[in-house]
Amino acid sequence: MHGILAVYLREALILKRRLKRQLAGMAVSPLLYLIAFGYAMGDSVQFGGHTYLEFLIPGLVAMSSMTQSFGISTDINVARFYWYIFEEFQAAPVSNFAYVTGEVLAGMTRALLSIGVILVLGLPFGVVLHYGPLFWLAAILNSFVFASLAVALAMLVKSHADQSLLTSFVITPMAFLGGTFFPVERLPVWAQKILFLLPLTHASNAIRAVALGEMPDWRAYLVLPLTGVAFFILALGSVNHARD
Amino acid sequence: MPSGPGARVRGKPMIRIDQLIKTYGSVKALDGVDLHVPAGQLFAYLGPNGAGKTTTIRILTGLTKLGGGRASLNGHDIEKDALAAKRQCGLVPQYINLDSELTVYENLDIHGRLFDMKPAVREAGINEMLTYVELRDRSDSLVKQLSGGMKRRVMVARALMHSPRILFLDEPTVGLDANIRRRIWALIKKIQQDGTTIFLTTHYIEEAEFLADRVAFLDNGRIVAVDAPLKLMAGLGKWAIDWLTDNGMQTSYFPSREAARESAAVRENGFTLRRVNLEDAFLSLTGKKVH
Numbered sequence: 037m038h039g040i041l042a043v044y045l046r047e048a049l050i051l052k053r054r055l056k057r058q059l060a061g062m063a064v065s066p067l068l069y070l071i072a073f074g075y076a077m078g079d080s081v082q083f084g085g086h087t088y089l090e091f092l093i094p095g096l097v098a099m100s101s102m103t104q105s106f107g108i109s110t111d112i113n114v115a116r117f118y119w120y121i122f123e124e125f126q127a128a129p130v131s132n133f134a135y136v137t138g139e140v141l142a143g144m145t146r147a148l149l150s151i152g153v154i155l156v157l158g159l160p161f162g163v164v165l166h167y168g169p170l171f172w173l174a175a176i177l178n179s180f181v182f183a184s185l186a187v188a189l190a191m192l193v194k195s196h197a198d199q200s201l202l203t204s205f206v207i208t209p210m211a212f213l214g215g216t217f218f219p220v221e222r223l224p225v226w227a228q229k230i231l232f233l234l235p236l237t238h239a240s241n242a243i244r245a246v247a248l249g250e251m252p253d254w255r256a257y258l259v260l261p262l263t264g265v266a267f268f269i270l271a272l273g274s275v276n277h278a279r280d
Numbered sequence: 281m282p283s284g285p286g287a288r289v290r291g292k293p294m295i296r297i298d299q300l301i302k303t304y305g306s307v308k309a310l311d312g313v314d315l316h317v318p319a320g321q322l323f324a325y326l327g328p329n330g331a332g333k334t335t336t337i338r339i340l341t342g343l344t345k346l347g348g349g350r351a352s353l354n355g356h357d358i359e360k361d362a363l364a365a366k367r368q369c370g371l372v373p374q375y376i377n378l379d380s381e382l383t384v385y386e387n388l389d390i391h392g393r394l395f396d397m398k399p400a401v402r403e404a405g406i407n408e409m410l411t412y413v414e415l416r417d418r419s420d421s422l423v424k425q426l427s428g429g430m431k432r433r434v435m436v437a438r439a440l441m442h443s444p445r446i447l448f449l450d451e452p453t454v455g456l457d458a459n460i461r462r463r464i465w466a467l468i469k470k471i472q473q474d475g476t477t478i479f480l481t482t483h484y485i486e487e488a489e490f491l492a493d494r495v496a497f498l499d500n501g502r503i504v505a506v507d508a509p510l511k512l513m514a515g516l517g518k519w520a521i522d523w524l525t526d527n528g529m530q531t532s533y534f535p536s537r538e539a540a541r542e543s544a545a546v547r548e549n550g551f552t553l554r555r556v557n558l559e560d561a562f563l564s565l566t567g568k569k570v571h
Binding site: 038041042043045046049050053054119120121123124125126127128129130131154275279280 | 306341342343344347364366367369371373375377378379380381382386389390393394395396436440
Protein backbone atom coordinates (compact mmCIF):
# COMPACT_ATOMS: atom_id res chain seq x y z
CA MET A 37 0.00 0.00 0.00
CA HIS A 38 2.86 2.39 0.84
CA GLY A 39 4.28 1.87 -2.63
CA ILE A 40 0.98 2.69 -4.34
CA LEU A 41 0.66 5.88 -2.29
CA ALA A 42 4.26 6.92 -2.96
CA VAL A 43 3.97 6.44 -6.73
CA TYR A 44 0.57 8.16 -6.82
CA LEU A 45 1.72 11.02 -4.58
CA ARG A 46 4.63 11.80 -6.88
CA GLU A 47 2.33 12.05 -9.90
CA ALA A 48 -0.23 14.04 -7.90
CA LEU A 49 2.39 16.56 -6.74
CA ILE A 50 3.59 17.07 -10.29
CA LEU A 51 0.00 17.41 -11.50
CA LYS A 52 -0.66 19.97 -8.76
CA ARG A 53 2.41 21.97 -9.76
CA ARG A 54 1.36 21.97 -13.42
CA LEU A 55 -2.38 22.22 -12.75
CA LYS A 56 -3.14 25.49 -14.56
CA ARG A 57 -1.23 24.39 -17.67
CA GLN A 58 -2.78 20.94 -17.53
CA LEU A 59 -6.33 22.26 -17.22
CA ALA A 60 -5.74 24.67 -20.09
CA GLY A 61 -4.34 21.82 -22.18
CA MET A 62 -7.32 19.62 -21.33
CA ALA A 63 -9.71 22.37 -22.43
CA VAL A 64 -8.25 23.29 -25.84
CA SER A 65 -9.27 20.34 -28.02
CA PRO A 66 -12.76 19.81 -26.54
CA LEU A 67 -13.46 23.55 -26.80
CA LEU A 68 -12.47 23.56 -30.47
CA TYR A 69 -14.63 20.49 -31.15
CA LEU A 70 -17.57 22.07 -29.32
CA ILE A 71 -17.29 25.29 -31.32
CA ALA A 72 -16.47 23.72 -34.69
CA PHE A 73 -18.68 20.64 -34.70
CA GLY A 74 -21.27 21.51 -32.12
CA TYR A 75 -22.00 25.18 -32.03
CA ALA A 76 -21.28 25.97 -35.69
CA MET A 77 -23.45 23.11 -36.93
CA GLY A 78 -26.18 24.12 -34.51
CA ASP A 79 -29.42 22.24 -34.99
CA SER A 80 -28.66 21.30 -38.60
CA VAL A 81 -27.53 17.84 -37.51
CA GLN A 82 -29.59 15.65 -35.21
CA PHE A 83 -29.13 12.07 -34.04
CA GLY A 84 -32.09 10.17 -32.56
CA GLY A 85 -33.94 13.32 -31.69
CA HIS A 86 -30.98 14.93 -29.95
CA THR A 87 -28.99 17.96 -31.06
CA TYR A 88 -25.43 17.39 -32.20
CA LEU A 89 -24.13 19.15 -29.08
CA GLU A 90 -26.10 16.74 -26.89
CA PHE A 91 -24.63 13.90 -28.93
CA LEU A 92 -21.11 15.31 -28.97
CA ILE A 93 -20.50 16.18 -25.30
CA PRO A 94 -20.76 12.59 -23.97
CA GLY A 95 -18.52 11.48 -26.86
CA LEU A 96 -15.97 14.10 -25.88
CA VAL A 97 -16.14 12.87 -22.28
CA ALA A 98 -15.27 9.36 -23.46
CA MET A 99 -12.56 10.57 -25.82
CA SER A 100 -10.98 12.94 -23.35
CA SER A 101 -10.97 10.40 -20.54
CA MET A 102 -9.19 8.06 -22.95
CA THR A 103 -6.56 10.54 -24.15
CA GLN A 104 -5.87 11.99 -20.71
CA SER A 105 -5.56 8.66 -18.94
CA PHE A 106 -3.37 7.40 -21.78
CA GLY A 107 -1.32 10.58 -21.41
CA ILE A 108 0.28 9.14 -18.28
CA SER A 109 2.42 7.09 -20.67
CA THR A 110 4.18 10.27 -21.81
CA ASP A 111 4.98 11.24 -18.22
CA ILE A 112 6.25 7.73 -17.48
CA ASN A 113 8.43 7.82 -20.57
CA VAL A 114 9.89 11.21 -19.73
CA ALA A 115 10.60 9.92 -16.21
CA ARG A 116 12.13 6.77 -17.69
CA PHE A 117 14.15 7.97 -20.67
CA TYR A 118 15.05 11.59 -19.81
CA TRP A 119 15.00 12.07 -16.04
CA TYR A 120 15.75 8.49 -14.96
CA ILE A 121 13.28 8.89 -12.10
CA PHE A 122 11.78 5.52 -12.97
CA GLU A 123 14.98 4.01 -11.58
CA GLU A 124 14.15 5.44 -8.17
CA PHE A 125 11.05 3.21 -8.23
CA GLN A 126 12.97 0.23 -9.64
CA ALA A 127 15.58 0.44 -6.88
CA ALA A 128 12.95 0.75 -4.12
CA PRO A 129 11.37 -2.21 -2.34
CA VAL A 130 8.10 -1.73 -4.18
CA SER A 131 6.23 -4.48 -6.04
CA ASN A 132 5.25 -4.25 -9.70
CA PHE A 133 1.61 -4.26 -8.54
CA ALA A 134 2.18 -1.18 -6.38
CA TYR A 135 3.99 0.68 -9.15
CA VAL A 136 1.40 -0.11 -11.83
CA THR A 137 -1.52 0.67 -9.50
CA GLY A 138 -0.03 4.02 -8.51
CA GLU A 139 0.52 5.04 -12.13
CA VAL A 140 -2.91 3.79 -13.25
CA LEU A 141 -4.60 5.75 -10.47
CA ALA A 142 -2.63 8.83 -11.53
CA GLY A 143 -3.82 8.37 -15.12
CA MET A 144 -7.42 7.96 -13.93
CA THR A 145 -7.13 11.13 -11.86
CA ARG A 146 -6.10 13.09 -14.95
CA ALA A 147 -9.00 11.57 -16.85
CA LEU A 148 -11.53 12.58 -14.19
CA LEU A 149 -10.15 16.12 -14.19
CA SER A 150 -10.56 16.30 -17.96
CA ILE A 151 -14.16 15.13 -17.68
CA GLY A 152 -14.78 17.94 -15.21
CA VAL A 153 -13.28 20.39 -17.69
CA ILE A 154 -15.60 19.20 -20.49
CA LEU A 155 -18.69 19.36 -18.30
CA VAL A 156 -17.79 22.93 -17.33
CA LEU A 157 -17.12 23.84 -20.97
CA GLY A 158 -20.51 22.41 -21.94
CA LEU A 159 -22.38 24.67 -19.50
CA PRO A 160 -22.36 27.86 -21.63
CA PHE A 161 -23.86 25.91 -24.51
CA GLY A 162 -26.95 25.26 -22.40
CA VAL A 163 -26.93 21.51 -22.88
CA VAL A 164 -28.74 19.57 -20.14
CA LEU A 165 -27.52 16.00 -19.68
CA HIS A 166 -27.86 13.30 -17.01
CA TYR A 167 -24.78 12.47 -14.97
CA GLY A 168 -25.92 9.49 -12.90
CA PRO A 169 -23.82 6.73 -11.33
CA LEU A 170 -23.75 4.66 -14.55
CA PHE A 171 -22.32 7.70 -16.40
CA TRP A 172 -19.45 7.96 -13.91
CA LEU A 173 -18.98 4.20 -13.76
CA ALA A 174 -18.51 4.01 -17.53
CA ALA A 175 -16.15 7.01 -17.47
CA ILE A 176 -14.07 5.54 -14.65
CA LEU A 177 -13.89 2.12 -16.32
CA ASN A 178 -12.83 3.77 -19.58
CA SER A 179 -10.08 5.63 -17.72
CA PHE A 180 -8.97 2.39 -16.08
CA VAL A 181 -8.74 0.67 -19.48
CA PHE A 182 -6.56 3.33 -21.08
CA ALA A 183 -4.43 4.13 -18.03
CA SER A 184 -3.58 0.42 -17.76
CA LEU A 185 -2.81 0.25 -21.48
CA ALA A 186 -0.65 3.37 -21.11
CA VAL A 187 1.46 1.88 -18.33
CA ALA A 188 1.87 -1.40 -20.23
CA LEU A 189 3.00 0.30 -23.43
CA ALA A 190 5.22 2.77 -21.57
CA MET A 191 7.11 -0.20 -20.13
CA LEU A 192 7.36 -2.03 -23.45
CA VAL A 193 8.58 0.77 -25.71
CA LYS A 194 12.29 1.31 -26.21
CA SER A 195 12.22 5.06 -26.77
CA HIS A 196 10.00 8.11 -26.50
CA ALA A 197 9.63 8.14 -30.29
CA ASP A 198 8.07 4.66 -30.17
CA GLN A 199 5.55 5.97 -27.68
CA SER A 200 4.52 8.78 -30.05
CA LEU A 201 4.04 6.23 -32.82
CA LEU A 202 1.76 4.14 -30.64
CA THR A 203 -0.33 7.21 -29.86
CA SER A 204 -0.60 7.97 -33.57
CA PHE A 205 -1.54 4.43 -34.56
CA VAL A 206 -3.70 3.38 -31.60
CA ILE A 207 -5.18 6.35 -29.78
CA THR A 208 -5.79 8.86 -32.58
CA PRO A 209 -7.74 6.44 -34.85
CA MET A 210 -9.74 5.25 -31.86
CA ALA A 211 -10.56 8.83 -30.90
CA PHE A 212 -12.11 9.48 -34.29
CA LEU A 213 -13.69 6.08 -34.95
CA GLY A 214 -14.82 5.04 -31.46
CA GLY A 215 -18.22 6.70 -31.55
CA THR A 216 -17.11 10.13 -30.42
CA PHE A 217 -18.28 12.24 -33.38
CA PHE A 218 -20.81 10.01 -35.11
CA PRO A 219 -22.94 6.94 -34.30
CA VAL A 220 -21.05 3.79 -35.21
CA GLU A 221 -24.39 2.31 -36.32
CA ARG A 222 -24.28 4.56 -39.40
CA LEU A 223 -21.32 2.65 -40.79
CA PRO A 224 -21.49 -0.60 -42.80
CA VAL A 225 -22.02 -3.72 -40.71
CA TRP A 226 -18.47 -5.00 -41.31
CA ALA A 227 -17.04 -1.69 -40.03
CA GLN A 228 -19.36 -1.79 -37.02
CA LYS A 229 -18.05 -5.25 -36.14
CA ILE A 230 -14.49 -3.99 -36.18
CA LEU A 231 -15.30 -0.84 -34.22
CA PHE A 232 -17.15 -2.80 -31.57
CA LEU A 233 -13.83 -4.43 -30.74
CA LEU A 234 -12.61 -1.03 -29.54
CA PRO A 235 -13.16 -0.31 -25.85
CA LEU A 236 -13.79 3.36 -26.63
CA THR A 237 -16.85 2.47 -28.73
CA HIS A 238 -18.42 0.75 -25.72
CA ALA A 239 -17.47 3.62 -23.42
CA SER A 240 -18.87 6.26 -25.80
CA ASN A 241 -22.14 4.38 -26.25
CA ALA A 242 -22.62 3.78 -22.52
CA ILE A 243 -21.69 7.30 -21.45
CA ARG A 244 -23.89 8.82 -24.17
CA ALA A 245 -26.87 6.61 -23.41
CA VAL A 246 -26.84 7.52 -19.70
CA ALA A 247 -26.20 11.20 -20.43
CA LEU A 248 -29.18 11.31 -22.77
CA GLY A 249 -31.43 9.58 -20.21
CA GLU A 250 -31.53 6.22 -22.00
CA MET A 251 -30.64 2.70 -20.85
CA PRO A 252 -27.03 1.86 -21.66
CA ASP A 253 -26.02 -1.45 -23.22
CA TRP A 254 -25.05 -3.65 -20.26
CA ARG A 255 -22.31 -5.27 -22.35
CA ALA A 256 -20.21 -2.11 -22.01
CA TYR A 257 -20.05 -2.67 -18.24
CA LEU A 258 -18.68 -6.14 -18.91
CA VAL A 259 -16.32 -5.38 -21.78
CA LEU A 260 -14.66 -2.36 -20.14
CA PRO A 261 -13.62 -3.97 -16.82
CA LEU A 262 -12.50 -7.16 -18.56
CA THR A 263 -10.39 -5.18 -21.04
CA GLY A 264 -9.04 -3.02 -18.21
CA VAL A 265 -8.03 -6.06 -16.17
CA ALA A 266 -6.35 -7.62 -19.23
CA PHE A 267 -4.33 -4.44 -19.85
CA PHE A 268 -3.53 -4.17 -16.13
CA ILE A 269 -2.14 -7.71 -16.12
CA LEU A 270 -0.15 -6.87 -19.25
CA ALA A 271 1.23 -3.81 -17.44
CA LEU A 272 2.23 -5.94 -14.42
CA GLY A 273 4.10 -8.30 -16.69
CA SER A 274 5.76 -5.55 -18.66
CA VAL A 275 7.41 -3.75 -15.72
CA ASN A 276 10.25 -6.29 -15.64
CA HIS A 277 10.67 -5.75 -19.36
CA ALA A 278 11.77 -2.19 -18.59
CA ARG A 279 14.88 -3.53 -16.77
CA ASP A 280 17.66 -3.74 -19.32
CA MET B 281 37.18 -18.66 -10.31
CA PRO B 282 38.50 -16.44 -7.50
CA SER B 283 39.29 -13.07 -9.02
CA GLY B 284 42.49 -12.32 -7.25
CA PRO B 285 43.94 -11.83 -3.80
CA GLY B 286 41.37 -10.50 -1.40
CA ALA B 287 38.37 -11.29 -3.58
CA ARG B 288 37.02 -13.37 -0.72
CA VAL B 289 36.91 -12.21 2.88
CA ARG B 290 36.38 -13.98 6.14
CA GLY B 291 32.98 -13.88 7.84
CA LYS B 292 29.62 -13.06 6.34
CA PRO B 293 30.05 -10.60 3.49
CA MET B 294 27.71 -7.63 3.25
CA ILE B 295 27.96 -7.83 -0.54
CA ARG B 296 28.49 -11.21 -2.11
CA ILE B 297 28.90 -11.61 -5.84
CA ASP B 298 29.58 -15.04 -7.34
CA GLN B 299 30.32 -15.49 -11.02
CA LEU B 300 28.26 -12.52 -12.15
CA ILE B 301 27.63 -12.50 -15.89
CA LYS B 302 25.86 -9.98 -18.08
CA THR B 303 25.77 -9.92 -21.86
CA TYR B 304 24.29 -7.37 -24.25
CA GLY B 305 23.94 -9.12 -27.58
CA SER B 306 27.39 -10.50 -28.32
CA VAL B 307 29.11 -8.15 -25.86
CA LYS B 308 30.04 -9.56 -22.46
CA ALA B 309 29.67 -6.63 -20.07
CA LEU B 310 30.47 -8.82 -17.05
CA ASP B 311 32.34 -12.06 -17.44
CA GLY B 312 32.30 -14.03 -14.20
CA VAL B 313 32.82 -11.35 -11.55
CA ASP B 314 33.51 -12.73 -8.09
CA LEU B 315 33.58 -10.37 -5.09
CA HIS B 316 32.91 -10.40 -1.38
CA VAL B 317 32.77 -7.10 0.53
CA PRO B 318 32.69 -7.23 4.34
CA ALA B 319 30.52 -4.99 6.50
CA GLY B 320 31.79 -1.48 7.09
CA GLN B 321 34.29 -1.49 4.25
CA LEU B 322 34.66 1.23 1.66
CA PHE B 323 35.19 -0.71 -1.51
CA ALA B 324 36.16 0.98 -4.77
CA TYR B 325 35.55 -0.51 -8.17
CA LEU B 326 38.02 1.01 -10.57
CA GLY B 327 38.18 0.65 -14.32
CA PRO B 328 37.99 2.52 -17.61
CA ASN B 329 34.68 3.54 -19.18
CA GLY B 330 32.84 0.47 -20.40
CA ALA B 331 34.64 -1.91 -18.04
CA GLY B 332 31.36 -2.98 -16.41
CA LYS B 333 31.36 -0.87 -13.22
CA THR B 334 27.90 0.63 -13.64
CA THR B 335 26.48 -2.65 -14.91
CA THR B 336 27.55 -4.32 -11.66
CA ILE B 337 25.84 -1.66 -9.53
CA ARG B 338 22.72 -1.74 -11.70
CA ILE B 339 22.43 -5.51 -11.28
CA LEU B 340 22.98 -5.33 -7.51
CA THR B 341 20.36 -2.62 -7.07
CA GLY B 342 17.72 -4.27 -9.26
CA LEU B 343 17.88 -1.92 -12.24
CA THR B 344 19.33 -4.49 -14.64
CA LYS B 345 18.54 -8.18 -15.01
CA LEU B 346 21.08 -10.69 -13.84
CA GLY B 347 22.59 -12.53 -16.81
CA GLY B 348 24.13 -15.33 -14.78
CA GLY B 349 25.71 -16.10 -11.43
CA ARG B 350 24.40 -15.04 -8.03
CA ALA B 351 24.57 -12.03 -5.77
CA SER B 352 23.27 -11.17 -2.33
CA LEU B 353 23.12 -8.07 -0.15
CA ASN B 354 23.41 -8.68 3.59
CA GLY B 355 22.39 -12.28 2.96
CA HIS B 356 19.38 -11.51 0.75
CA ASP B 357 19.52 -12.90 -2.76
CA ILE B 358 18.97 -10.08 -5.25
CA GLU B 359 16.67 -12.19 -7.45
CA LYS B 360 14.86 -14.59 -5.09
CA ASP B 361 14.53 -12.08 -2.25
CA ALA B 362 14.61 -8.90 -4.31
CA LEU B 363 12.50 -6.60 -2.09
CA ALA B 364 14.47 -7.51 1.06
CA ALA B 365 17.74 -7.03 -0.85
CA LYS B 366 16.59 -3.59 -2.00
CA ARG B 367 15.81 -2.61 1.59
CA GLN B 368 19.48 -3.14 2.42
CA CYS B 369 20.79 -0.59 -0.01
CA GLY B 370 20.81 3.04 -0.98
CA LEU B 371 21.83 4.14 -4.45
CA VAL B 372 23.41 7.32 -5.74
CA PRO B 373 23.45 6.88 -9.52
CA GLN B 374 25.87 8.52 -11.90
CA TYR B 375 23.31 10.96 -13.27
CA ILE B 376 20.98 13.27 -11.39
CA ASN B 377 17.63 11.48 -11.08
CA LEU B 378 15.77 13.81 -8.77
CA ASP B 379 12.34 15.18 -9.65
CA SER B 380 13.32 18.70 -10.69
CA GLU B 381 9.73 19.97 -10.44
CA LEU B 382 9.45 18.92 -6.81
CA THR B 383 11.10 20.43 -3.76
CA VAL B 384 14.01 18.83 -1.95
CA TYR B 385 11.64 17.88 0.88
CA GLU B 386 9.11 16.31 -1.51
CA ASN B 387 11.81 14.24 -3.22
CA LEU B 388 12.96 12.86 0.11
CA ASP B 389 9.42 12.38 1.37
CA ILE B 390 8.49 10.21 -1.63
CA HIS B 391 11.66 8.19 -1.16
CA GLY B 392 10.78 7.63 2.51
CA ARG B 393 7.30 6.48 1.52
CA LEU B 394 8.74 4.07 -1.06
CA PHE B 395 10.76 2.53 1.77
CA ASP B 396 7.68 2.40 4.02
CA MET B 397 9.03 4.81 6.61
CA LYS B 398 6.37 5.87 9.12
CA PRO B 399 5.44 9.59 9.01
CA ALA B 400 7.30 10.64 12.17
CA VAL B 401 10.39 8.60 11.25
CA ARG B 402 10.25 9.99 7.72
CA GLU B 403 10.02 13.57 8.91
CA ALA B 404 12.90 13.08 11.34
CA GLY B 405 14.92 11.26 8.67
CA ILE B 406 14.50 14.07 6.16
CA ASN B 407 15.59 16.72 8.66
CA GLU B 408 18.50 14.63 9.90
CA MET B 409 19.77 13.86 6.41
CA LEU B 410 19.42 17.43 5.18
CA THR B 411 21.42 18.56 8.21
CA TYR B 412 23.96 15.81 7.48
CA VAL B 413 24.53 17.06 3.93
CA GLU B 414 24.29 20.70 5.06
CA LEU B 415 21.20 21.53 3.03
CA ARG B 416 18.62 21.98 5.78
CA ASP B 417 17.93 25.54 4.65
CA ARG B 418 17.13 24.34 1.10
CA SER B 419 14.39 21.95 2.14
CA ASP B 420 11.65 23.93 0.38
CA SER B 421 13.67 24.80 -2.72
CA LEU B 422 12.70 23.25 -6.01
CA VAL B 423 15.42 20.84 -7.11
CA LYS B 424 15.82 22.70 -10.40
CA GLN B 425 16.98 25.74 -8.39
CA LEU B 426 19.97 23.86 -6.89
CA SER B 427 23.53 23.68 -8.16
CA GLY B 428 25.02 20.39 -9.42
CA GLY B 429 26.92 19.83 -6.16
CA MET B 430 23.80 20.47 -4.08
CA LYS B 431 21.81 18.01 -6.19
CA ARG B 432 24.50 15.37 -5.58
CA ARG B 433 24.24 15.99 -1.84
CA VAL B 434 20.45 15.69 -1.98
CA MET B 435 20.90 12.36 -3.76
CA VAL B 436 23.25 11.21 -1.00
CA ALA B 437 20.70 12.33 1.62
CA ARG B 438 17.94 10.49 -0.24
CA ALA B 439 20.01 7.30 -0.52
CA LEU B 440 20.79 7.36 3.22
CA MET B 441 17.49 8.41 4.74
CA HIS B 442 16.11 4.88 5.11
CA SER B 443 19.31 3.85 6.96
CA PRO B 444 20.64 1.35 4.41
CA ARG B 445 23.37 -1.11 5.39
CA ILE B 446 25.03 -0.64 1.99
CA LEU B 447 25.46 2.53 -0.02
CA PHE B 448 26.16 2.26 -3.75
CA LEU B 449 27.86 5.29 -5.21
CA ASP B 450 28.19 5.24 -8.99
CA GLU B 451 30.74 7.84 -10.03
CA PRO B 452 29.53 10.20 -7.29
CA THR B 453 31.77 13.12 -8.19
CA VAL B 454 31.74 12.94 -11.97
CA GLY B 455 31.45 16.41 -13.48
CA LEU B 456 31.98 18.23 -10.18
CA ASP B 457 34.73 20.76 -9.55
CA ALA B 458 37.64 19.98 -7.21
CA ASN B 459 36.21 21.82 -4.18
CA ILE B 460 32.85 20.12 -4.33
CA ARG B 461 34.52 16.78 -5.01
CA ARG B 462 36.50 17.18 -1.76
CA ARG B 463 33.30 17.96 0.15
CA ILE B 464 31.64 14.86 -1.24
CA TRP B 465 34.70 12.79 -0.28
CA ALA B 466 34.51 14.09 3.28
CA LEU B 467 30.84 13.18 3.35
CA ILE B 468 31.56 9.66 2.05
CA LYS B 469 34.20 9.16 4.76
CA LYS B 470 31.73 10.32 7.39
CA ILE B 471 29.10 7.88 6.12
CA GLN B 472 31.57 5.01 6.35
CA GLN B 473 32.59 6.01 9.87
CA ASP B 474 28.92 5.80 10.80
CA GLY B 475 29.00 2.09 9.90
CA THR B 476 27.66 1.93 6.35
CA THR B 477 29.31 -0.39 3.84
CA ILE B 478 30.14 1.60 0.73
CA PHE B 479 30.54 0.31 -2.81
CA LEU B 480 31.99 3.02 -4.99
CA THR B 481 32.65 3.03 -8.70
CA THR B 482 35.01 5.60 -10.06
CA HIS B 483 37.48 6.24 -12.81
CA TYR B 484 39.19 8.94 -10.74
CA ILE B 485 42.41 7.38 -9.46
CA GLU B 486 42.83 9.84 -6.61
CA GLU B 487 39.25 9.22 -5.46
CA ALA B 488 39.86 5.50 -5.06
CA GLU B 489 43.24 6.09 -3.40
CA PHE B 490 41.88 8.62 -0.94
CA LEU B 491 38.69 6.82 0.00
CA ALA B 492 38.99 3.08 -0.42
CA ASP B 493 39.93 0.35 2.03
CA ARG B 494 40.05 -2.09 -0.86
CA VAL B 495 40.05 -1.63 -4.60
CA ALA B 496 39.03 -3.96 -7.40
CA PHE B 497 40.44 -3.39 -10.88
CA LEU B 498 37.86 -4.18 -13.53
CA ASP B 499 38.78 -4.56 -17.18
CA ASN B 500 36.57 -5.89 -19.97
CA GLY B 501 34.05 -7.26 -17.48
CA ARG B 502 36.65 -9.19 -15.49
CA ILE B 503 38.28 -8.44 -12.16
CA VAL B 504 42.03 -8.42 -12.62
CA ALA B 505 43.02 -7.66 -9.01
CA VAL B 506 41.49 -6.91 -5.63
CA ASP B 507 43.44 -5.58 -2.67
CA ALA B 508 44.19 -2.58 -0.48
CA PRO B 509 45.44 0.38 -2.57
CA LEU B 510 48.93 0.31 -1.03
CA LYS B 511 49.28 -3.42 -1.65
CA LEU B 512 48.21 -3.06 -5.26
CA MET B 513 50.92 -0.46 -5.77
CA ALA B 514 53.55 -2.17 -3.59
CA GLY B 515 55.27 -4.21 -6.29
CA LEU B 516 56.02 -1.17 -8.40
CA GLY B 517 58.03 0.96 -5.97
CA LYS B 518 57.07 4.33 -4.55
CA TRP B 519 58.20 6.84 -7.16
CA ALA B 520 57.89 7.08 -10.91
CA ILE B 521 59.24 9.21 -13.70
CA ASP B 522 57.40 9.76 -16.97
CA TRP B 523 59.15 10.94 -20.10
CA LEU B 524 58.14 11.29 -23.70
CA THR B 525 59.81 9.29 -26.48
CA ASP B 526 59.06 8.80 -30.15
CA ASN B 527 57.04 5.74 -29.10
CA GLY B 528 54.91 7.71 -26.63
CA MET B 529 55.02 8.14 -22.87
CA GLN B 530 57.40 5.88 -21.00
CA THR B 531 57.36 5.28 -17.25
CA SER B 532 59.92 3.81 -14.88
CA TYR B 533 59.39 2.96 -11.22
CA PHE B 534 61.82 3.36 -8.33
CA PRO B 535 61.91 2.42 -4.64
CA SER B 536 62.94 5.92 -3.57
CA ARG B 537 62.75 9.54 -4.68
CA GLU B 538 66.53 9.72 -4.85
CA ALA B 539 66.78 6.73 -7.19
CA ALA B 540 64.12 8.26 -9.41
CA ARG B 541 65.98 11.61 -9.49
CA GLU B 542 69.24 9.89 -10.39
CA SER B 543 67.65 8.11 -13.29
CA ALA B 544 65.83 11.26 -14.41
CA ALA B 545 69.05 13.29 -14.41
CA VAL B 546 70.31 11.48 -17.51
CA ARG B 547 67.16 12.25 -19.51
CA GLU B 548 67.86 15.01 -21.97
CA ASN B 549 64.23 15.77 -22.63
CA GLY B 550 61.75 16.76 -19.96
CA PHE B 551 60.40 14.34 -17.43
CA THR B 552 57.86 14.25 -14.63
CA LEU B 553 58.73 12.94 -11.20
CA ARG B 554 55.73 11.74 -9.20
CA ARG B 555 54.51 9.19 -6.67
CA VAL B 556 53.32 5.82 -7.94
CA ASN B 557 49.52 5.64 -8.05
CA LEU B 558 46.75 3.15 -8.76
CA GLU B 559 46.83 4.07 -12.42
CA ASP B 560 50.35 2.59 -12.56
CA ALA B 561 49.16 -0.58 -10.86
CA PHE B 562 46.25 -0.83 -13.30
CA LEU B 563 48.57 -0.20 -16.25
CA SER B 564 51.02 -2.85 -15.11
CA LEU B 565 48.25 -5.44 -14.84
CA THR B 566 46.24 -4.64 -17.96
CA GLY B 567 48.54 -2.69 -20.23
CA LYS B 568 45.83 0.00 -20.30
CA LYS B 569 45.19 3.28 -18.53
CA VAL B 570 42.06 3.82 -16.48
CA HIS B 571 41.41 7.13 -18.23
